[in-house]
Amino acid sequence: MVQLLTPEGKFAPSASAEEFLPYFEKLTDADYRKFYTDMVTVRRYDTEATNLQRQGQLALWVPSHGQEGAQVGSAYATKDQDHIFPAYREHAIAHIRGVDLIQLIRQFKGITHGGWNPFDPKHKNFHIYTLVIGSHALHSTGYAMGINLDGATNTGNPDTDEAVIVYFGDGATSQGDVSEAFVFAASYQTPQVFFVQNNHWAISVPVSVQARVPLYLRGTGFGIPGTQLDGNDVFASYAVTAKHLDDARNGRGPSLIEAHTYRIGAHTSSDDPTKYRTDEELQDWIKKDPIARLETYLRASGADDKFFAAVHEEAADFASDIRRRTLELTAPGPESMFESVYSDPHPVMDEQRAWLAAYDASFEEEA
Amino acid sequence: MTTQNLPLAKAINLGLREAMLADPKVVLMGEDIGTLGGVFRVTEGLKTEFGEHRVMDTPLAESGIVGSAIGLAMRGYRPVVEIQFDGFIFPAFDQITTQLAKLTFRHEGALSMPVVIRVPYGGHIGAVEHHQESPEAYFAHTAGLRLVSPSNPHDAYWMIQEAIASNDPVMFFEPKSRYWPKGDVDTKASGYPLHASRVVREGTDVTIVGHGAMVSMILQAADVAANEGTSVEVIDLRSLSPIDYAPILASVAKTGRLVVAQEAPGFVSLGSEIAATVHEKSFYLLESPVLRVSGFDTPFPPAKQEAVYLPDADRILDAVDRAMSY
Numbered sequence A: 001m002v003q004l005l006t007p008e009g010k011f012a013p014s015a016s017a018e019e020f021l022p023y024f025e026k027l028t029d030a031d032y033r034k035f036y037t038d039m040v041t042v043r044r045y046d047t048e049a050t051n052l053q054r055q056g057q058l059a060l061w062v063p064s065h066g067q068e069g070a071q072v073g074s075a076y077a078t079k080d081q082d083h084i085f086p087a088y089r090e091h092a093i094a095h096i097r098g099v100d101l102i103q104l105i106r107q108f109k110g111i112t113h114g115g116w117n118p119f120d121p122k123h124k125n126f127h128i129y130t131l132v133i134g135s136h137a138l139h140s141t142g143y144a145m146g147i148n149l150d151g152a153t154n155t156g157n158p159d160t161d162e163a164v165i166v167y168f169g170d171g172a173t174s175q176g177d178v179s180e181a182f183v184f185a186a187s188y189q190t191p192q193v194f195f196v197q198n199n200h201w202a203i204s205v206p207v208s209v210q211a212r213v214p215l216y217l218r219g220t221g222f223g224i225p226g227t228q229l230d231g232n233d234v235f236a237s238y239a240v241t242a243k244h245l246d247d248a249r250n251g252r253g254p255s256l257i258e259a260h261t262y263r264i265g266a267h268t269s270s271d272d273p274t275k276y277r278t279d280e281e282l283q284d285w286i287k288k289d290p291i292a293r294l295e296t297y298l299r300a301s302g303a304d305d306k307f308f309a310a311v312h313e314e315a316a317d318f319a320s321d322i323r324r325r326t327l328e329l330t331a332p333g334p335e336s337m338f339e340s341v342y343s344d345p346h347p348v349m350d351e352q353r354a355w356l357a358a359y360d361a362s363f364e365e366e367a
Numbered sequence B: 001m002t003t004q005n006l007p008l009a010k011a012i013n014l015g016l017r018e019a020m021l022a023d024p025k026v027v028l029m030g031e032d033i034g035t036l037g038g039v040f041r042v043t044e045g046l047k048t049e050f051g052e053h054r055v056m057d058t059p060l061a062e063s064g065i066v067g068s069a070i071g072l073a074m075r076g077y078r079p080v081v082e083i084q085f086d087g088f089i090f091p092a093f094d095q096i097t098t099q100l101a102k103l104t105f106r107h108e109g110a111l112s113m114p115v116v117i118r119v120p121y122g123g124h125i126g127a128v129e130h131h132q133e134s135p136e137a138y139f140a141h142t143a144g145l146r147l148v149s150p151s152n153p154h155d156a157y158w159m160i161q162e163a164i165a166s167n168d169p170v171m172f173f174e175p176k177s178r179y180w181p182k183g184d185v186d187t188k189a190s191g192y193p194l195h196a197s198r199v200v201r202e203g204t205d206v207t208i209v210g211h212g213a214m215v216s217m218i219l220q221a222a223d224v225a226a227n228e229g230t231s232v233e234v235i236d237l238r239s240l241s242p243i244d245y246a247p248i249l250a251s252v253a254k255t256g257r258l259v260v261a262q263e264a265p266g267f268v269s270l271g272s273e274i275a276a277t278v279h280e281k282s283f284y285l286l287e288s289p290v291l292r293v294s295g296f297d298t299p300f301p302p303a304k305q306e307a308v309y310l311p312d313a314d315r316i317l318d319a320v321d322r323a324m325s326y
Helices: A015-024 A029-054 A068-077 A091-096 A102-109 A135-150 A176-187 A234-249 A279-286 A290-300 A305-328 A334-338 A347-366 B008-022 B046-050 B062-074 B090-100 B136-140 B153-165 B214-227 B246-255 B270-285 B303-309 B313-324
Strands: A083-085 A164-169 A192-198 A226-230 A255-260 B003-007 B026-030 B055-057 B078-082 B116-121 B146-148 B170-175 B182-186 B198-201 B206-210 B232-236 B239-241 B258-265 B291-295
Touching (some): A029 A068, A029 A234, A091 A102, A102 A305, A135 A164, A135 B062, A176 A192, A176 B062, A192 A234, B003 B008, B008 B170, B046 B055, B090 B116, B116 B153, B153 B170, B206 B246, B214 B258, B232 B246, B246 B270
Parallel strands (some): A164 A192, A192 A255, B026 B055, B078 B116, B116 B170, B206 B232
Antiparallel strands (some): B003 B182, B198 B232
C-alpha cells in the first residue's frame, strides 16, 4: 500500500511509494496548506449539511467525513482539461473543481436532480452525481473513447492532453456496469483512471462480501493495472493519481486506483451504522484521520496556531454562508417539470404543461 | 433518377451512410456490425467505407454499448447503436431507462442525448427464443425517449436519418420480417416528419392502426375486406412515442370504428394506450368499441407456434367483423 504520510503525521514513504515520489516532490508548502484548508472546509461543510438535514432542511444527506484525504489529493492531481465523473459522495472534489457547494444542497433538498452544468467552464468538467451505482463508469469510458477519437490525448503536450477519472465505491465494484466499463476501457485503451474509494462498507455490507481479492487487483484480469494507496494520506492520493493520470494522457491506457479509507459517518442521514459496525473499528479509523495527520505534519514543518485558527475560522464562515443560503432556497415552479425532458419540442410536454396551467387556473377562478 | 427499388435493410444502410457522410460525429456501435456488416447486414460495407473508428465492433455487452454511447454523446458524438435482437436489449434496460432517457432532464437541459438505438424486432422469422419479440411498450412508458418504427423502405431510409438528426434519444424499431421485401424509395424527399402517422389506404367503414411489420398484414386484410364489401382505412403509426393522434382521430371521425393491430402482447400495450385515448377523445363519434388485435399474453412461443401467436390477416378481419357488428 502506497503511503507517504503515516497516521502519526510522519513523512515516511513506503517502499511502494518510490515511483510516485517525483510527483510529490513538485508540491510546495503552499500546496500542503491548500490541501489542509480544503479538507477542513469540506468537513465543516459536511457537518453543516448533516445538521441541516437533522433540522428538516434537507431530505437526505450523504456524509463525506473521513474520505477527504482520498478526495482532495486526487482532485488536485487532475488538470483543468480532465473530465471527472463522480458517484455521489465526492463533495471535496466538487469544491476543488469550482462547483458551488450550495448546488449539492439543492439536490439533497429536492430542488433538482443535478444542479450544475459540467460543461460550463467554471465547473471544470466535474460531472453531476449519479445515484444508480456504477452506471456512470460506462459514461466515463464512453467519454474517454471520444477523447481518443478526437485525438485529444497522447500528443505529448501535458497541458492540453485530456484524461478522465471516475470515482466509485467498493460496493460499485460488484456492479456489472463497472466490469463492462473495464472491458470497454481495455478494448479501446481509453485515457482514464478508475478511482475506487474503498470505505469498507457498502451501507451495511462489508467489502469482504464484494471481493475476495484486494480491489486494486480487480482490473488485472481485464488488463488494467492497479495501485493500492492509503486513502487517508492526502500526499499518497495526490502522487499516485497524478502519475496514473499522466500515464493515461501519455497513451498507456486505463488504470485502477484503490484508496483505502473509511466512512466515519453513516452511509446517508437515513442510515444507522451502529447496527453493523463496531465502535472499536470506528475508533481505530478515527486514529488514521486524514486531517489530523496532515496537521501534525504541517506543525512539524512550521505552521503556527495562527494558520490553523484562520483555516477553521474561514471554514466556519463557509459553513454559515451555506446555512444562510440553504434557508433562502426556494422550490422551482411546477411548470419546470415539463422543461428539459426532451431537447427538441415535444407535443406531450406542451399539452400536459398547458393542462396543468388550466387546472391550476380553474381553482383561482373558483376562489 | 431519385427513386430506387430497395429492400428495407438496404434502405437503412443507405440512410446510415447519408447520415455519416453529412456529419462526421455520427458513429456506429454494436456487436458484429463492422467486418460482418451486422447479422442482418444492415451496416454492410460501412466499416470499409468509414473505418473502424466510426463503425465499431464492440465487445459483447449491451449495457456497455449503450452506456459508452452515452459517454460519447456527452463528448459531442451522435452514436447509432445496434442491439442485435429485440430480446437482447434487456441487459441495457437500465442504461436506457435510468440514464439515456433522463440525462437531459437531470442536467436541466444543459446536455442533449442524440443517441439512436436500432432494434430489429418482431416475429415471422421462425427464430429461437429472444429473437422475435416486440418490446416497444417497455420503452414507450419511459419519459425522455422517442420511439419510431418504419414499415417500408422509403420511411426506413428517411426515418433513420431523421432519428440521427434528433437531439433526443430515439429508439428505432426495425421490423425484421420486412427487411427483405423491396419497395420504392424516393431519395429526394421524405414527405413526412419523423413523428407523423400516415394514412396509407383510404376507406370509410373502419380504421385500422398498426406499426412496423403489422402494416403490411393490415393492408392484406384490407384487400380481403374490400372484396367482402367493407372499406378499411389503414394508418401506419410510424411514431410510437409521441403518438401523432390527429390522423387517427380524423379517421375515426369518418369511420366511427377503430381496430388496433400489433404483434406485441395486448396487456399494457401501445394498442391499449391508443384505445384508451381514442375512447377519451372521440367517445361520441364511435359506433363500436375500439378493438385490439395482439399477440397473446404468453411468452413468445417456440417458432412452430408463432403462426398461432402472431395476429394474421384473419384475426384482423375477425376484429373488423366484430367492429362492424355493432
